[in-house]
Amino acid sequence: MTRTTPTLWQRLRYLTGATLPPSMSDWVLADLTGPGATRRYLLRFxxxxxxxxxxxxxxxxPLWMGLSMMALLYxxxxxxxxxxTYVYRRHRLVSHGLDPALADAEEQARAEAERAAYEARHQRG
Incomplete structure (x- = not known):
């Protein structure tokens, strides 16, 4: 039986840039493009x-000196x-053998819905 979700070790390696087996492509796609993907990405970095x-x-x-040095880097x-974010998402999709266009599938769907609403409003199409 092939796993569809990574083990703890695979997940740790994935977080450091390793690729997962093809059987976990759905999990990778959900991780990179699903709900909360941007939040997870920001937390990871x-x-x-x-x-x-x-x-x-x-x-x-003084404390402010240490805090300001931290701020200069952070x-x-x-x-x-x-x-x-977008570049990283596309890179990770490509490294897992997935279509990089999936990184902006949500934006494409939103644009198509807006275009359909515009055409319906103006009796086009």
């Missing part, structure tokens, strides 16, 4: 960095993580 950044709090000096990380 932004939370593990926090303990490392907290080391700046050990630097001698704010750009947040910015680039959000900016590269």
């Amino acid at each position: 932004l939370v593990p960095v926090l303990p490392v950044l907290c080391l700046f709090l050990l630097v001698p000096g 704010i750009p990380l947040i910015y680039f993580t959000v900016a590269l």
Whole structure:
């Protein structure tokens, strides 16, 4: 029997960039494009960095200095993580042998619905 969801070890490897077997393609697709995909992506990139950044709090000096050093690194990380969400999603789909167009399937469906509503409103088509 082939597994359709990853084991704990496979999930940890997946979080670090490894690919999963083809039998888990549906799980990968749901993880990358399903509800909560953006939230999971942001948590995977932004939370593990926090303990490392907290080391700046050990630097001698006032608290604001350690916090500002953390912010100098964390704010750009947040910015680039959000900016590269789409690129990362497409890359992970391709690395698992899935169509990268699935990354924006929700936007395509929304655009088609808007176009159909527009055409219905203006008696076109």
